[in-house]
Amino acid sequence: MIAKAKSISHGIRAMLYVSGESRNKKHPEKITRICDNFMPQGMDASGIWTEMKFVTMDRPDIKNNVIRLEISPAMEHTEDFTVKDWQQLWNDFAAAFDNQEVLNEDGEVISVPTNISGSKSSVWLHRESDSGIPHLHAIVCRIDENGNINNDHAIHIRAHRAAEQVARQRGWITAKHIHESRIPQVSEDCIEALRELDEWSWEGYAEKLAAKSYELHLRKDKKDVIRGYVLHQGSRARNLERGAT
Secondary structure (H helix, E strand, O other), rough: OOEEEEEEEOOHHHHHHHOOOOOOOOOHHHHEEEEEEEEOOOOOOOHHHHHHHHHHHOOOOOOOOOEEEEEEEHHHOOOOOHHHHHHHHHHHHHHHOOOEEEEEEOOEEOOOOOHHHHHHEEEEEOOOOOOOEEEEEEEEEEEEEOOEEEOOHHHHHHHHHHHHHHHOOOOOOHHHHHHHOOOOOHHHHHHHHHHHHOOHHHHHHHHHHHHHEEEEEEEOOOOOOOOEEEEEEEEEEOOOEEEEO
């Protein structure tokens, strides 16, 4: 399971998109309302946005007044989910999202716990993507029901960790597990590609890796000196970043 989070200022546009009321949504019939929290039930996007904006209107210093989240579990884990199951997934994710104190490398707090569980939010299930993989979209007010601000520092890290935690709790395979399980095979493929070279060149190395279904992307500094590379396989980055020697 993966998750994304970002604080935004264009809350009404996000609500129109999430609810399927946007003109850009081709298949609104494949969108399902999961839950509205701390608000009257069944409102349209404009009504939901008005509820959230009213809470934040006394805080003009908060430019980005909502948090947009997307939660994408693997299809095989949710194929039998009911609306109540999706509601529980949201509740579990919100709790894991809130229950974090994010530190930097020096052990200093850069993001205090949030309270999206206790904030106005609207959560919707989308099934209209080309992949067909169902995923949750949520719009959450930056001010909780106690009048406190949901800080948006490092919320991308917070979302990623929450997804990993919920996946582990449910016994699901996580993105981290998939990545770690792939590293030995990718390393072996790289070594084999090097052994197949008659003489060293980046072009030759890329060609050998391409034969093994990898794409090689060089990382260069401002002086155009190669400092490392990243491998991609299919549509996914393998994130095996190596330094250039």
